[in-house]
Amino acid sequence: MKKDLYQNICEETIFASIYNKYAQTLHDFLYYRYGDRLNPGDKAQDAFTKLWENCKKVTPDKAKSFLYTTANNLMLNEVKHQKVVLKYQTESPKGYTNENPEFLLEKDQYYKKYQAALSKLTEEQRTAFMMNKVEGKKHAEIAELLGVTRKVVEYRIYSAFDQLKKELENFKVK
C-alpha cells in the first residue's frame, strides 16, 4: 500500500486501473443524484479528462475525491433546479409472456408513479437509497461519497423509503 503514494497516475496502466475502478460507479452516482437531463455520462467523462490533465498533481489515493468533486462541480455549473428524472425500463426482466393487458397497464402506472416519486425525493435521499438498494453499496461507502456520517445515510435511506411508501400507497394489494 505504501507503494501507492509514489505511483504516478500519468502512467497509463495506473490511470487505466483508476478508470476501470471508478468510472461506472461515478456515472451511476451522478445519474441517481441529478437524473438523466444533465448528461451524467458526459460529466463523468469530463471529470476523468480533467484528472488526466492534472495527473501530475493528483496522487492515487486522492484520485477518487478529485473525480467526485470535479464531477459535482461540473453538474452545479449547469442549469439548476431542473426536475430530476430517472428513466425506467419498460420491459419486465423476467420475460413474462402471458401477462394480460390490464396487468401491464397497472405495471406501467406503477412505474410512472414511482418515477414521479423518485423525482420528489431530495438529491441526498434518492442517491443514498439507489446506491444502497440498486447498486448494493454499503452505508459506510455511501457516507464517504456524500461527505456525511453513516447514521445520516441510514436516515436518508429510511426517509426515502418512507416517501416512496406514501406515494405508492394506492398500489398496495388489499
Add this chain to the structure above:
Amino acid sequence: MLYMQRAELMDKDKLTQKWLLDDLNVEEAKAFEALEEASFYKDIVEGASQFKASNYSKMDDFETFKKRMEASETPVQKLHWTTPLLRIASVIFIAFGAYYFFLSDNLLTVQTKVAEKTTIELPDTSKVILNAGSEVAYDEKEWASNRKIELKGEAFFDVAKGAKFEVFTEKGTVTVLGTEFNVKQRGSYFEVACFEGIVRVTSGNETKILKVGDNFRLFNGEVISGKHTFESPKWTNNVSHFNRIAVSEVFAEFERQYGIALTLENVDTEQLFTGSFMHDNLENALLAISEPLGLDYEIINTDTVRLSMSGK
C-alpha cells in the same frame, strides 16, 4: 419461544427500518415476512432496480476513453471548444420551441461560470454585462444589419442607438432601439427592467412596452408589471437585490454568485423574500438571507452550506 415473541412485539416501523437497513436476525426476519405490508415493501425495493443507472447508459471502457484523449492533439484546447459547442446546441434547442431562427453556424458565444461576471462589447459598441452562470450568443459578422442576441440567464444591456436590437430568451423577447435594460431568465422566471429609453417585451401572448423605471416579471405563467427604483441593476454593483421573490430563486442566485451548494433542511422554498446580499463576503451574505427568513446556516465545507429552520 421467548425470542419469537419479542420480535413479533417489536414496533412495526422499527422492524421495517431494520429490514430496510439489512439489520435483521432470523426471528426478526420471520416477523417481518409475517407483516401484511411485507410484499408491498419488498416490491418497492425491487422496483428501484428498474431505474438502474447502467440501463440508462454505461461508461466507455478505458481503451475507448484513451482513444478519445489521444484523438485530441491538444487536449486543453479541444476541451474548451467542445463545451461551448455543446452549450450552443442546447441554447438553440431551447430556443426552437418559440423562436425558429438563428441558423447561422458562426455564433460567437460568451459564457460566465458560477461566481463570474463579465462585460462584453458588441461590434456596434453596445455593451453587455453578463451575470454569473449565464450565456449569450450572437452572429458577429451579421451584427451591423441584424442585431439579434440570445440570452440564457441574466444580463444588463447598454445598447447603442441604431437598428432594432433584439434579445431572445426561452421565455420571451425584448426589443429596443437604443437604451439600457436588464433581462433575467432563470428557469421559468423571466424579468425585464428598463433603465433608459423604451423597451418592448413579448412573452407568449403578452406584449408590454416598458419605460424608464418599469419592470415586467413572468414567473410560472403569472405576469406581474411593476416599477423599480434603481438607476442600474444592483448585481452590476455586486449586490443581488430581490423584491418579493420566491426564496428558491434567491438561493439559486446565491449559489451562482458564490459557487457553493446550499443544502436545505425544512425550508419552505415558496416563501417570498425581499432584501439583498453582497457578492464579496460569504458570511455577511449568509446572514443577510438567513436572518430575515428565520434560518440557521452552517458552513459544512468550502463547497457546501446547510440552511435549516432555526429554533428546533
